[in-house]
Amino acid sequence: MSPVSRGFHRRRQDPAQTAGRVPPGQYVTKDFPVLSAGPTPHTALDRWSFSVGRGGQQKTWSWAEFRALPSEDVTVDIHCVTKWSKLDTVWQGVSVDTLLDLAGHDGPFAMAHCDGGYTTNVPVADLTGGKAWVAYAYDGQPLEPEHGGPARLLVPHLYFWKSAKWVRSLELRDTNDPGFWENYGYHIYGDPWREQRYAGD
Amino acid sequence: MAGTALRRRLTWQVAKVSAVTTETASVRTLTLDVPDWPGHQAGQHLDIRLTDEDGYVAERSYSIASAPGEPVAITVERLEDGEVSPYLTDELRTGDDLELRGPIGGYFIWEPEDGGPLLLLAGGSGVVPLRSILRLRERTGSTVPVRLLYSSRTLDDVIYRAELDQPARGVEVIHTLTRHQPPGWAGYARRADGVLLAEVAWPASEMPLAYACGPTSFVETVSQALVQSGYPPERVKTERFGATGGT
Amino acid sequence: MEAVDGNAIGGLLHEVFSAEMTSAATVCGNCGDARPVAELVVYLRAPGTVVRCRTCDSVLMVFVTVHDRMCVDLQGLAVLG
Numbered sequence: 001m002s003p004v005s006r007g008f009h010r011r012r013q014d015p016a017q018t019a020g021r022v023p024p025g026q027y028v029t030k031d032f033p034v035l036s037a038g039p040t041p042h043t044a045l046d047r048w049s050f051s052v053g054r055g056g057q058q059k060t061w062s063w064a065e066f067r068a069l070p071s072e073d074v075t076v077d078i079h080c081v082t083k084w085s086k087l088d089t090v091w092q093g094v095s096v097d098t099l100l101d102l103a104g105h106d107g108p109f110a111m112a113h114c115d116g117g118y119t120t121n122v123p124v125a126d127l128t129g130g131k132a133w134v135a136y137a138y139d140g141q142p143l144e145p146e147h148g149g150p151a152r153l154l155v156p157h158l159y160f161w162k163s164a165k166w167v168r169s170l171e172l173r174d175t176n177d178p179g180f181w182e183n184y185g186y187h188i189y190g191d192p193w194r195e196q197r198y199a200g201d
Numbered sequence: 202m203a204g205t206a207l208r209r210r211l212t213w214q215v216a217k218v219s220a221v222t223t224e225t226a227s228v229r230t231l232t233l234d235v236p237d238w239p240g241h242q243a244g245q246h247l248d249i250r251l252t253d254e255d256g257y258v259a260e261r262s263y264s265i266a267s268a269p270g271e272p273v274a275i276t277v278e279r280l281e282d283g284e285v286s287p288y289l290t291d292e293l294r295t296g297d298d299l300e301l302r303g304p305i306g307g308y309f310i311w312e313p314e315d316g317g318p319l320l321l322l323a324g325g326s327g328v329v330p331l332r333s334i335l336r337l338r339e340r341t342g343s344t345v346p347v348r349l350l351y352s353s354r355t356l357d358d359v360i361y362r363a364e365l366d367q368p369a370r371g372v373e374v375i376h377t378l379t380r381h382q383p384p385g386w387a388g389y390a391r392r393a394d395g396v397l398l399a400e401v402a403w404p405a406s407e408m409p410l411a412y413a414c415g416p417t418s419f420v421e422t423v424s425q426a427l428v429q430s431g432y433p434p435e436r437v438k439t440e441r442f443g444a445t446g447g448t
Numbered sequence: 449m450e451a452v453d454g455n456a457i458g459g460l461l462h463e464v465f466s467a468e469m470t471s472a473a474t475v476c477g478n479c480g481d482a483r484p485v486a487e488l489v490v491y492l493r494a495p496g497t498v499v500r501c502r503t504c505d506s507v508l509m510v511f512v513t514v515h516d517r518m519c520v521d522l523q524g525l526a527v528l529g
Contacts, residue, residue: 002258002300003215005251007292010259010284027257031282037491037498039451039505081495083257116505161495181495185512185519198514211462248459262456305458307468308486417450439487441453 018087021077023192026085033084034146037180041115041145041166048150050134051169052103058169059103063150067136069094069102074133076156078163079192091154093135096127099170109176112153115166120179121188122155122162124172131157134167159190159197209239213250213302218295219272224360227279228326229290230266233299235273241265243337244310244330244412244440247275247303251285261285264329264414264440265304268336276360278326309412309440313338317345317410318403322393322423324352324415327442331414332361339369347372350401352393352419354380375401393419395426405431410438417441454485457497460511461485464520475527478506482527 011029018028050066051058061069073092079085100106107124126132135154136143143149148165155162161181182188187196195201220232246264263275279290293299311319311334319338321331328351338345349368353359355378365374377389377397389397403409411427413420420441427437454470461469470486481503488508491498496512501524508524522528 001256002213002250002252003298004254005288005300006297008251008259008288009253010257027255033493035494037494037496038500038507039489181512184496184510184521185514186495198512210466211459246455246458262459302459305462305468306455306470306486307458308471308484309455417452434483439453440455441451443450443452443492 021087022085023079024195026079026083026192029084029086031084032086032089032147033080033082035080035082036146036165037118038116043115043150043166045150049168050099050151052099052172053105053169054172057105059099059105066094066134066151070098072133074154076154078156078160081159081161081186081190081192081197090139091133091135092137092140093133093151093154095130096132096134096153096170097130099134100124100128105172107172109173111171111173111177111179112164112167113169113171114164115168118164118166118180120153120162120164121177121182122153122158123176123189126155126158127170131155157191159187159192161186162190211302211305213300215298215300216273218293218297218299221293221295224276225358225362227290227358228276228360229279230274230276231289231293231299232267232272232274233301235301238273239304241269241273241304242306242310242312243268243333244438245304245306245333246330247273247301247305249275249285249289250300250302251288252300259285262305265333266329268333268340270340271336276326276329276332278360309414309438311337311410311412313341313343313345315410317347318407319345319347320402320409320411320427321347321349322411322413322415322420323349324393324413324419324423325354325358326360327413327415327419327440328360329414330440331412332364334412335369335372338372344371346403348401348403349374350377350393350398350423351375352377352379352415354378356383356386393423393426395429398423398426399430402427402430402432408436410436412438412440414440415442417443451489451491451500453490454488454499456490456492457485457499457511460497460518464511464518469529472529473527474508474525476501476504476506476508477524477526479504480526485528 045063051060077087133154136151153164153167216233216235219234222230266276267274277289280286458470489500499509510521512519
């Protein structure tokens with residue numbers, strides 16, 4: 001380890017308040033860091049759509065149609081592979097269960113496609129059973145572009161790179177093909193509780 | 202000498218802080234005693250690495266403020282929500298260790314034989330590497346004409362103010378204060394734009410060399426304006442800090 | 449997080465290539481844009497460092513630190529050096 005820098009410490013929350021909720025190797029932050037691999041897209045709502053399906057069989061919603069779907073308020077802990085965790089984050093969005101039911105499609109795997117070209121893969125079993133949402137509000141406010149607005153995928157039980165920002169579709173596939181970060185060495189699944197950060201972990 | 206510097210291995214080493222100088226309310230210059238310093242070129246930077254007791258590591262890059270031949274120094278602006286900069290400006294003391302590697306960079310550098318005239322464009326703490334260039338010019342007795350356009354929020358935010366108020370012969374310093382100006386201020390009072398650049402920049406026909414450093418939006422604005430006015434792109438060197446300086 | 453430029457990865461590239469690389473020539477494999485590394489668009493705050501073409505935004509280089517090893521992907525470049 002490098003020599004310790006006298007008096008330097010990262011910002012962190014009191015460990016006593018967070019016992020049992022922080023996966024191995026993570027630290028709790030009160031900030032909401034913005035991480036990005038590219039420029040922030042800005043898609044006008046009147047041109048935004050969201051699709052679920054495969055090939056030519058897609059169910060697509062416009063923004064108005066999407067916002068008319070039943071939504072949920074959820075409070076979840078989120079864990080970024082860069083080691084910060086944020087507890088009790090509040091989101092509003094449409095459950096992926098709802099979207100898959102309406103689309104009439106099924107797994108086993110899904111690839112999220114996003115404005116700007118970002119992709120990430122998630123097994124459909126990890127998107128259903130109340131485990132995932134397409135979220136359009138954070139902390140009671142419309143989701144800001146830098147945090148993934150108009151809408152992002154929210155899959156809090158996996159590392160947060162799987163909660164794809166600027167999501168536009170879930171493409172259902174038969175194979176678990178790697179998305180953007182998975183292609184560059186990150187873990188194909190990404191369970192923070194088993195510390196699956198990189199391929200082979 | 203430059204060739205050797207480019208081919209060497211770059212390794213982390215521990216330096217000692219030998220002096221801390223207050224430049225403005227939020228800016229400090231750290232003079233460093235670096236045991237294995239190979240020398241540097243004007244415009245280069247170094248990387249700093251901080252490690253806490255849990256092994257958490259933060260790395261940042263800072264431009265070298267001193268000229269080749271002077272003790273190594275970096276100038277750091279404290280950013281309000283910064284993770285690293287407040288530590289460097291407020292916590293670090295003379296005698297403390299600081300892990301660094303450098304010097305780094307071979308693009309954003311100026312040597313007297315590169316000539317001029319020079320157009321230096323500084324946005325906030327982007328003035329740091331340009332000050333290294335100015336000090337090198339003076340140390341070597343270069344007579345290349347220089348214009349420095351320096352954009353700051355207020356007069357109190359101007360770094361190296363005393364030095365820049367007494368520029369060397371052949372150096373012209375043009376300030377623009379974007380947020381607040383003192384009473385009677387007759388200088389520029391807005392963010393740099395194409396019109397301001399046209400009034401300040403050497404004409405393209407003089408084959409100037411331009412160096413633009415600062416926040417990304419500042420560098421984009423000034424560099425694009427220069428290229429549009431006829432500066433060849435390869436004679437406009439750019440260094441973008443991101444939205445908020447070096448963090 | 450606003451992007452910076454290739455100057456910011458000078459140290460990283462020197463570590464990978466054992467040479468100063470910010471002045472090295474690049475050509476984008478997608479659109480053919482040519483410029484020195486220093487002028488590429490760099491995103492530092494991500495699970496890895498992502499370097500993109502200034503003209504077409506294509507990914508040119510990706511650096512990921514996997515445990516104690518640096519993984520480097522340069523597939524987006526047609527030319528480096």
